[in-house]
Amino acid sequence: MQDGQWQVYLSGEIHTDWRDQIADGAAARGLPIAFTSAVTVHEDSDDCGVKILGAESDNFWKDHKGAKVNAIRTRTLIEQADVVVVRFGDKYRQWNAAFDAGFAAALGKPLITLREDSLTHPMKEVDAAALAVATDPAQVVQILDYVVAGRLS
């Protein structure tokens, strides 16, 4: 936080527009929040390593190179964040999202999880480390409005 501006990191699922919903909601309320996240263009996220640093014949190393380049961005932004929101969907394994949640928790960052009610049981360890468990992006906006601006709406 600098000069009253909060930094909120949005981690997880990249196939729906939840990030936009939260950012738009926060903007509509005039909240002084800068949102950050991983690169959310799926193809770029997968290819950045080999495209910049050279091709790999083995998929493991292709993924490895890319994941590390992405980590330069994600770890820096998580460490800078005042609050970390992690979104889980019902598709894909999303171990990167859970990894981010654990990383943020160990750094003592306030954590908000965002997921369907149906995920209660598999989410239990992650939720136990969270300060709020939301099911709708609008709730995240309300929480941010409350914690940043002190408004309960």
Added chain:
Amino acid sequence: MQDGQWQVYLSGEIHTDWRDQIADGAAARGLPIAFTSAVTVHEDSDDCGVKILGAESDNFWKDHKGAKVNAIRTRTLIEQADVVVVRFGDKYRQWNAAFDAGFAAALGKPLITLREDSLTHPMKEVDAAALAVATDPAQVVQILDYVVAGRLS
């Protein structure tokens, strides 16, 4: 502290206007201080969890949800603070205020307590961790004037 601006967190009792007295006093002296605190609207502070995240039939969980949403704000602001002032009155249990004091002390934040003389004995452990023990908001303003601007008045 950013560019010479200090951040002072005001914790504790919300039934008198001590926060305003300190903020007004600091403003009157032109001190470059941003004051922060928990949400001080009692009802909002109690209800924020269930109002945003859904009702609870059990009061324990209602309180739990709310306290955690509040913690997103309070822990962030205490960690950002250069100085933490904790105010104790003679009513209510105020364990949240003492909790904040312990939290701030463990983070190495300079701590100022503000309370009646009659509370000396029950305050002794908290006072022992404080760098100043004041009984009047005006004293807190004087301390801030001295430590921030170097003026002794």
Added chain:
Amino acid sequence: MQDGQWQVYLSGEIHTDWRDQIADGAAARGLPIAFTSAVTVHEDSDDCGVKILGAESDNFWKDHKGAKVNAIRTRTLIEQADVVVVRFGDKYRQWNAAFDAGFAAALGKPLITLREDSLTHPMKEVDAAALAVATDPAQVVQILDYVVAGRLS
């Protein structure tokens, strides 16, 4: 924790035998736990400062000296602890207990609170930082049995 031995700090109320109940229960189960706490002889805790370091005419300084000598012990033992249990009763202000809870929370220590159901509302901020909220010393023993020995009984 050293060589599989856990250290558990017991903070708070000193007028009932809850510490003994927990220690006896743990011993009966053969748990490798060393329990620590503040000096629980009320008079010694109040007088240690002036008795060792010289009398004070002003009660504030008498309390101050004593509280600091006690802090040499309590802060060291809280920092050494693997788990911190904080007990609140319905008498006295117990700000030292809440202070210890905040201190432990900021250090990232797993926190267990132990208090009557009737204290739910004033305890909400402290409970929100705890990993377990117990109402009976026997529950604390069961928790320790589970987390240390992996036994659920």
Added chain:
Amino acid sequence: MQDGQWQVYLSGEIHTDWRDQIADGAAARGLPIAFTSAVTVHEDSDDCGVKILGAESDNFWKDHKGAKVNAIRTRTLIEQADVVVVRFGDKYRQWNAAFDAGFAAALGKPLITLREDSLTHPMKEVDAAALAVATDPAQVVQILDYVVAGRLS
């Protein structure tokens, strides 16, 4: 590590005997390693919260209570560990395993992942934080033999 004894935390999947394979392999080589892990009795892990601290009508809070009691054990042991091994299978969501990996990574713990080759793509962010990516418990034993005893076999 104490007096040359290493502590290795084994996180993740609880349906196969990979923990035993690693512990037995290490014992056969005489390695001075104490292995730790979460409680691996699935039912106990799910029920510990409500069984000790009282029933809940809402499954979310049942899970929440249990996950927190488990966290007293798991966070303490991860923080104590010299090395953290995280095992992923091809069933279940295993967000707790990925959470543990992120938690360990943020603490700077050397991380070893253990999973099928088929999981390369979804594992890429977790693997990028690991110092070794193994597919067989026997490899983990070999790594431990090498890093603890300096033997390459």
Added chain:
Amino acid sequence: MQDGQWQVYLSGEIHTDWRDQIADGAAARGLPIAFTSAVTVHEDSDDCGVKILGAESDNFWKDHKGAKVNAIRTRTLIEQADVVVVRFGDKYRQWNAAFDAGFAAALGKPLITLREDSLTHPMKEVDAAALAVATDPAQVVQILDYVVAGRLS
């Protein structure tokens, strides 16, 4: 350091104009440095505690109150500093200066000592923790010019 502006804390002797010499020299070179220090009005520094928080009959407690109020300022500013300069003269005991040097060293702050050649032997432990040992304020200006602006003059 913020936006390329360095913060330099000037600790120690308050009877000569060495702080002004350094600040003037830095200003003359246009260096982006904010200098901070304790309150250097000797009388205010001695009296701040009792003047703000109430008289004391015992000189120990008068000094104690004042020293703690000063510590709110000095510890905050030392923790904020990028570089700490500590000046020792040949008069007075100056344990506060040596204390500041130890405090800064433990925080990993780059330390510059400034003192007469005749003090070499008693300064040896403090100098051993310093990255530069100067005997003239002009040298401190030159060092700051070099480390901040990269100019060797």
Added chain:
Amino acid sequence: MQDGQWQVYLSGEIHTDWRDQIADGAAARGLPIAFTSAVTVHEDSDDCGVKILGAESDNFWKDHKGAKVNAIRTRTLIEQADVVVVRFGDKYRQWNAAFDAGFAAALGKPLITLREDSLTHPMKEVDAAALAVATDPAQVVQILDYVVAGRLS
């Protein structure tokens, strides 16, 4: 990072214009990055200690004084950096570059190495701590473009 501006420290070889290539490339793309580095005027870097603080007859102490004055700058800037790039050439011993890499790694800074392919074997321990291994300054620019601006080009 402040207000979205990243700070990138460029360590190592000072005989080619790789720093300019990276800074120019980042400027051309409009990246909000402030680049920092040691003083790169070789003679000044060698002489700063004795020129400012007095001559030494023994080369060891001449070097020692200079290296420490340089360390005031380099350690401060490495600690401030969001990303550290370390460049190794095929001449000279460059232990200072490898030292910086180790220092940055221990602080948890994302590390990018930049060196010829021919250096793979001697670089292996340093590369193992890096999140990207580049052989061309243009690749470093592409990485920064990706991690700072989210553009893959």
Added chain:
Amino acid sequence: MQDGQWQVYLSGEIHTDWRDQIADGAAARGLPIAFTSAVTVHEDSDDCGVKILGAESDNFWKDHKGAKVNAIRTRTLIEQADVVVVRFGDKYRQWNAAFDAGFAAALGKPLITLREDSLTHPMKEVDAAALAVATDPAQVVQILDYVVAGRLS
């Protein structure tokens, strides 16, 4: 602290037998305390650098070498200590003692000062960081008996 054994570092004046008085007093009470300190043979402490690492023609460097070799011991032992006692006499400058006090304070070590009443004013900043201010080694023994064994005598 290991297995209930405390480590207490004794810093400062080496011309009287205060260390023996404290160690003997603690032994007489059967306290589980290991006392540590700098090398207290004055000549060895001064000469260790040049005697081991080679002569120096310049006294500054002779002192510098020696002070650094001593620092290997003193910083390690201060960091290991549970409690730090710093003794000031009325002779010599003793900046190393005040430096140790500042170093210990910044690490959060409980600090006990031991000095004559006549030193109250010059000691005020150091005393302000201490949890006990003693004037007699016997008081230090009593404090240790209280904080380690819980006995007030």
Added chain:
Amino acid sequence: MQDGQWQVYLSGEIHTDWRDQIADGAAARGLPIAFTSAVTVHEDSDDCGVKILGAESDNFWKDHKGAKVNAIRTRTLIEQADVVVVRFGDKYRQWNAAFDAGFAAALGKPLITLREDSLTHPMKEVDAAALAVATDPAQVVQILDYVVAGRLS
């Protein structure tokens, strides 16, 4: 350090018997020191990655895998060490040794360098971070005897 036993990490050159000289010298003096180091069998150190985790066609990845497996051991042992000794010879690039020195320095570990006089200039940045610069293993033994046992011989 545990129970008075120190842990000393020996990093660097593996082609002469300097480690044995130091260990034998320390044993001859009865010093309570446990020495640790990387695996010093050159071939094993190079091959451990591929031998345990599977072959690689690209030498970069072969080296990468091996360097990371070695890092599990070396980082753990450096973090455990009370003192780190780094040996530089006049052959090979030894960037791993300089990396270890930087890593240890950032962790605040007391550092001793051991190298030929002829290496003074290229060693200057590493030496500037060291508390002792030795040219003979016997000197390292003498330093350890002094700092651990307090004997100057």
